[in-house]
Amino acid sequence: MDGLFARNGFAEDRVWTPQGDYGRYQCETPCTRETWPSRPIVEAALATYDVLTGESGTVPSCPRCGERCS
Numbered sequence: 839m840d841g842l843f844a845r846n847g848f849a850e851d852r853v854w855t856p857q858g859d860y861g862r863y864q865c866e867t868p869c870t871r872e873t874w875p876s877r878p879i880v881e882a883a884l885a886t887y888d889v890l891t892g893e894s895g896t897v898p899s900c901p902r903c904g905e906r907c908s
């Protein structure tokens with residue numbers, strides 16, 4: 839999901855996204871069912887993104903347990 843429903847006036851709690859939502863991320867473990875907004879981790883990755891290698895200096899981690907996130 840790309841968040842277009844919410845950005846166009848639909849109540850977020852009324853939109854069902856069975857295949858996930860790119861606007862949210864979650865713990866890979868998972869330690870919780872909670873999700874968080876993706877924008878801050880995407881902006882952090884872009885700030886260190888190297889166009890020559892395609893690598894970024896940041897790896898997102900879970901705000902709750904510190905494990906890797908997807």
Ligand SMILES: [Zn+2]
Pocket residue numbers: 865866867868869870900901902903904905
């Ligand atoms: Zn976690």
